[in-house]
Amino acid sequence: MPAAWAQGASCEKPVYLTFDTGHMGVAPLVADVLKRQNVRVTFFAAAERTQTDGDSLDSHWAPWWKARAAEGHEFASHTYDHAYWRGDLKGVAPSFRIKPSAGALAGREFTWSAAEYCANIGKASDRLAVITGKKPLPLYRAPGGKTSPRLLAAAKACGYEHVGWSPAGFLGDELPSEKFSNEKLLAQALETIRPGDILLAHLGIWSRKDPWAPANLEPLIVGLKAKGFCFETLRQHPQYRAWIASHP
Numbered sequence: 001m002p003a004a005w006a007q008g009a010s011c012e013k014p015v016y017l018t019f020d021t022g023h024m025g026v027a028p029l030v031a032d033v034l035k036r037q038n039v040r041v042t043f044f045a046a047a048e049r050t051q052t053d054g055d056s057l058d059s060h061w062a063p064w065w066k067a068r069a070a071e072g073h074e075f076a077s078h079t080y081d082h083a084y085w086r087g088d089l090k091g092v093a094p095s096f097r098i099k100p101s102a103g104a105l106a107g108r109e110f111t112w113s114a115a116e117y118c119a120n121i122g123k124a125s126d127r128l129a130v131i132t133g134k135k136p137l138p139l140y141r142a143p144g145g146k147t148s149p150r151l152l153a154a155a156k157a158c159g160y161e162h163v164g165w166s167p168a169g170f171l172g173d174e175l176p177s178e179k180f181s182n183e184k185l186l187a188q189a190l191e192t193i194r195p196g197d198i199l200l201a202h203l204g205i206w207s208r209k210d211p212w213a214p215a216n217l218e219p220l221i222v223g224l225k226a227k228g229f230c231f232e233t234l235r236q237h238p239q240y241r242a243w244i245a246s247h248p
């Protein structure tokens with residue numbers, strides 16, 4: 001049994017580190033840190049534009065994802081087209097205003113039925129299963145964390161529980177580095193993170209000039225470990241354990 005799983009039985013101050021996809025430029029370095037620190041995380045993946053002139057779920061990145069599966073990480077959908085919820089539409093059948101930010105439809109707004117939204121969640125999950133060889137968790141994260149009760153109910157009805165992040169778990173890698181330096185973000189995280197928090201970072205942010213990862217990643221992990229924290233995947237999270245077990 002990997003040390004990280006063995007650790008879980010006695011993990012009294014767990015935190016749940018999660019990564020959403022991005023331009024993937026820092027992905028190899030992130031993987032190196034996680035392996036060196038023996039930390040398992042949960043990746044939420046969409047087919048986002050990358051620095052390698054493709055997308056984060058294409059064949060170029062398939063070996064990277066497969067290697068993470070072999071290391072014991074978990075995976076879940078971030079919607080295939082990084083599709084933002086923009087609003088609910090009135091009507092008996094649930095439908096939504098959706099604006100993808102990745103793929104051929106990026107930047108345009110559409111009306112999607114619940115079935116169409118579910119299909120986009122499922123497309124990312126199915127692709128992850130193919131390239132990792134591992135069944136993703138029956139979870140998803142909406143881009144930007146933007147949802148409505150009706151959207152969440154629709155996703156849950158087709159087998160996907162939504163996962164956001166804790167207020168202190170917003171690690172700030174999307175913020176402008178001119179105003180939020182890595183040093184400031186690291187100090188804030190180490191001061192405010194509490195047991196049970198879900199932490200959020202990305203595999204590359206286009207807009208941030210001074211990348212958060214990997215500069216802050218290892219100091220954050222080391223700092224949290226020094227404070228008695230331990231790292232688990234969302235498979236172990238008490239809020240999602242029963243849902244995951246009931247959707248094998």
